[in-house]
Amino acid sequence: MLEALSTAILHALQATTALEWAAVLTGFACVWLAARESLWNFPIAIVSCLLYVAIYHEAKLYSDRNLQGLFIGLSIYGWYEWLYGGRNRTELHVTPTTSREWLLGTVFAAAYTAGFGYYLQHYTDAALPYVDSFTTGVSLVAQFLLMRKRLENWLLWILVDLIYVPMLWMKQLYPTSLLYALYLGLATYGYLQWRREAAQKPALVP
Numbered sequence: 001m002l003e004a005l006s007t008a009i010l011h012a013l014q015a016t017t018a019l020e021w022a023a024v025l026t027g028f029a030c031v032w033l034a035a036r037e038s039l040w041n042f043p044i045a046i047v048s049c050l051l052y053v054a055i056y057h058e059a060k061l062y063s064d065r066n067l068q069g070l071f072i073g074l075s076i077y078g079w080y081e082w083l084y085g086g087r088n089r090t091e092l093h094v095t096p097t098t099s100r101e102w103l104l105g106t107v108f109a110a111a112y113t114a115g116f117g118y119y120l121q122h123y124t125d126a127a128l129p130y131v132d133s134f135t136t137g138v139s140l141v142a143q144f145l146l147m148r149k150r151l152e153n154w155l156l157w158i159l160v161d162l163i164y165v166p167m168l169w170m171k172q173l174y175p176t177s178l179l180y181a182l183y184l185g186l187a188t189y190g191y192l193q194w195r196r197e198a199a200q201k202p203a204l205v206p
Contacts, residue, residue: 016175023051024179031183034146035190037094037197042079046072059171062124063116063132067139074140078147085148094198097150105141112137131167135160151198154191161187 026048033041049068056065085092097105113134120129138160145153161183168177 019051020055020173020175023048023055024175026051027176027179028182028186031186031190035186035193037194039079039082042075042082045075049075055173055176059173060125060127061132061171062126063120063129063136067136070140071143074143074147078143081147082149092149094149094151094194096198097145097152101145101148101150105144109134109137109141112140127171128167131163135163135167149194151191151194154187154194157187158184158191 026044030041030045030048033044049071053065053068056062056068082092084090113130115133116136117130117133120126120133126132138156142153142156142160145156161180164180165177165184168174168180
């Protein structure tokens with residue numbers, strides 16, 4: 001059985017398009033750079049998101065397709081914020097998420113899941129409409145926290161990665177599913193790295 005599974009995975013990987021491989025490699029690079037607090041994570045994220053617009057559309061994961069467009073805009077803004085979004089318009093430092101941000105993020109994710117999930121289920125041929133909408137809503141909150149250099153953004157990425165791995169595998173996006181499995185490790189690394197950074201450079205929440 002293990003041999004059969006390995007053979008099936010190998011065939012699936014061989015059948016993967018060059019477009020998806022390019023998206024996987026740039027996606028991995030941007031998360032690694034974000035964990036290292038490198039500004040280069042933003043331009044590479046933009047490239048990866050553009051590629052995934054086409055990939056998720058083909059897979060009928062419409063909420064995640066739309067998410068890529070939002071990520072592009074947030075990446076542009078996040079690039080600016082990392083440089084000038086701190087106190088006195090200086091470089092941002094890692095800080096904890098505020099209570100207000102947690103409240104607003106929770107309300108947004110719940111509303112997005114219910115509203116867009118309902119739309120996808122009743123008016124499109126979307127696969128997994130509510131799961132797709134939940135991962136999108138939480139990802140947007142995580143991206144906002146990343147943009148503000150909030151430590152806990154990595155915990156939200158861990159949550160959505162745990163969902164994305166089986167969901168993308170089921171949609172036969174095997175390299176992307178494996179990429180999200182790697183994201184789990186990167187998100188854990190990013191959390192530990194940023195927590196260490198916060199301890200070394202304590203800063204007031206801007």
